[in-house]
Ligand SMILES: O=C(O)CCC(=O)C(=O)O
């Protein structure tokens with residue numbers, strides 16, 4: 394089996410997946426995917442009324458963080474992991490522009506398991522881009538990506554396998 398699919402299995406088994414609730418327009422909503430948040434001691438991450446407190450690095454996550462740091466030349470102190478159980482699990486249009494990420498954050502994602510499309514939409518021009526993310530893909534978002542673009546992982550009938558993404562981030566204190 395491909396190494397990235399073995400890693401899918403290890404991540405699916407080892408991470409503390411939960412289905413979190415966020416607040417959208419004042420209403421509690423269960424997010425349509427599973428998440429897990431790991432990072433340096435006790436780092437908090439807040440978005441849409443949800444505060445996640447980082448769990449300590451697992452050896453596997455620390456190893457993947459090191460690999461991503463070598464590839465990107467950037468240091469990270471946290472990772473938000475997403476598990477899309479099937480094609481109904483999604484992340485809606487958003488930018489990762491929370492203040493604790495700082496200006497022009499570098500976010501690197503790794504994909505494992507089933508292929509899903511990753512869509513970008515320019516906030517001003519509406520220009521759209523689709524990037525199919527196969528198992529083992531590494532995607533770097535940097536520069537003005539969060540300021541100028543939104544991204545999403547849309548619902549699909551084509552997804553045959555579940556997918557995990559690891560999104561490495563640098564949280565400023
Ligand atoms: O699953 C992905 O590749 C992206 C997830 C995402 O946009 C996020 O966690 O902010």
Ligand SMILES: [Fe+2]
Pocket residue numbers: 487488489544
């Ligand atoms: Fe995102």
